[in-house]
Amino acid sequence: MSNGSIKKWYAVYTKPRWEKKVHRLLEEKGVECYCPLNKVHRKWSDRIKIVEEPLFKSYVFVRVNEEEKTPVRMVNGVVNFVYWLGKPAVIKDKEIQTIRKFMNEFEDVEVRQINVELDDKVMVNQGVLMGKKGTVKRVLHKKVEVLIESIGFTLTAYVDKSKIVVIEKQ
Known part of the structure; x- marks a missing residue:
């Protein structure tokens, strides 16, 4: 297995409020991804409802190899990978x-x-x-x-x- 085919977790930056859509589009393309959803209590005048909102605003996590990065960037709603020190930030499996x-x-x-x-x-x-x-x-x-x-x-x-x-x- 070459280094380019090893899959790692990365964060991608999405258009505002596109986290769930980007997650669905990535899944449809067969990309392993994760969009943590936060169960939040929202109060309306007549009731309290639990809704699921993305935990990290404008972020979705993807587990890809080097060759899969370009197709991920091309997904509608993806702005780019999140960079750290000039390179796409690798997220440790343990952190996910x-x-x-x-x-x-x-x-x-x-x-x-x-x-x-x-x-x-x-x-x-x-x-x-x-x-x-x-x-x-x-x-x-x-x-x-x-x-x-x-x-x-x-x-x-x-x-x-x-x-x-x-x-x-x-």
């Missing part, structure tokens, strides 16, 4: 798995772009991510942020602080 687990466990997830700073090292001692180590970016009341390094985002959910233990103070 973390996003999937996080989205399966939590609703109403908040996402923000961040500048990385190191704080306490922690280990999750309960729940889906039990045994996983990470770096706390911020804790306010019961809010815990999980860092997804390669694209510089944090995922934020309301998690009981009793589910984490400090293993190294900074």
